[in-house]
Amino acid sequence: MSQGVMVRRNVHIDLRVNGETQEASFAPYKTLLEVLREDLGLTGTKHGCELGECGACAVLVDGEPQLSCLVLAVECEGRSIETVEGMAKGAELHPLQAAFADLGAAQCGYCTPGILMTAKALLEREPSPTRDRIREAISGNLCRCTGYQQIYEAVEEAARRMKESA
């Protein structure tokens, strides 16, 4: 079969990130993580293992936690992408962010955006999850500072605050 010369063309698509539709032009091999960080300037989503093992790059795709390092950006047309930049409303932190800050749930902070997004999806589905459910939901997010205890407590505290203010 003839190999020919591969025509290297960028793809142009509209991406809906944090409720805003943006035009993006990028090479088809780029992952969602790379497009978010390099083309859209959204560096809140962290670049960890690149192989789907650490959870640092977790974002919400159509409301579901997924690993942006293993999602092709070209497959995201028409899907809703949520990143950590979309959590705060202006100066007001999302209850999860506030609880993480108040309870010391972020140490070095590298795993925090992935965990915040994963926890956000959990609380949207289950407003008062048990400790076991929280543990299961974020079991794909590694924290090398090993601060899991404070993270569980912060998710529980955020759930409490969200219920009170609802």
Place this chain on the structure above:
Amino acid sequence: MMRLPWFEFRAPSSVAEAARILAAEGPDAMPIAGGTDLLPNMKRRHQTPRTLVSLRRIESLKKVSNGAGLTLGAGLTLTEVIHEPKAQPYGALRQAAAQVATVHLRNMGTLGGNLCLDTRCTYYNQNYEWRKAIDFCLKKDGGICWVATASKRCVAMSSTDCAPALIAIGAKAKLVSATDERELALESLYNNDGIEYLKRRPDEILTEIRLPPAAGWRSTYWKLRRRGAFDFPVLGVAAAARFAKDGTVEEARIALGAVASRPFLVPKAAEALVGKKLTDDVIAEAATLAASRAKPMDNADLDLYWRKQVAADFVGYALRELRGDDMRGTRLRIARQIL
């Protein structure tokens, strides 16, 4: 930083169109579903397809339908399989799917993708530079198998959880190409060869998994891995049995995963159960028979001899669960979750 190589991207909306593209492009094209296995492999240059044919937009691959049994579209994500109400009677499938990787990866990875999972090996699942430093290996770019240096055959191991479960259940797989379609017993989809591990031709698409009726059957899946929250299996045991009212086994199947380059049935062990009640002695005999077929290689996590040794224990856990024992304590100790 590991970038994906260049490829041409196609996103057909029907199986027929996808099959036409695969036929036209030849073996340089690969189908991609969830991408959780293929994309890390492409980043490490295990596979460098010229064209990627995305199956994500094909609605028919997401179908669940009842007939004689249950048909599951290969494009269902593992999370969708776990929560599918019609799949609940198939305990082994739900337990296997729920133990694949992590929540995030189960939201992305598909049933078909897990069944077609590339085989794995310590000397293969490494980045390009690492592999280059050992002059590559038999499976990719090299000439020597570093696990068994005299071996002519690649011994990379099958690492799918869903396949042993579905093989024990008695599932069939449907493959569709531009020119034909065929259905085969799931265990016949696999070769015991780390390179040519699938009988799927490059132009074929795995579209459906057909499960026989579950009435009267109980099935279960047990997985050994280092971390309860993650990790590929280093041993998978699936067992299914149909019981008479008095508890006598009328029919049974036991399948092993992650101890060869393919998942496989152990008919001798299953036959040892038929016509008997699952007493401790009967379970011990079947467990010994099944474990004798487990031939793990030193190419994965955990100690080789221990992995072989616990195979009989795991078959025992599976059969005791089928018997109706409360295995939640053991399950929690081993899987870190009740399932």
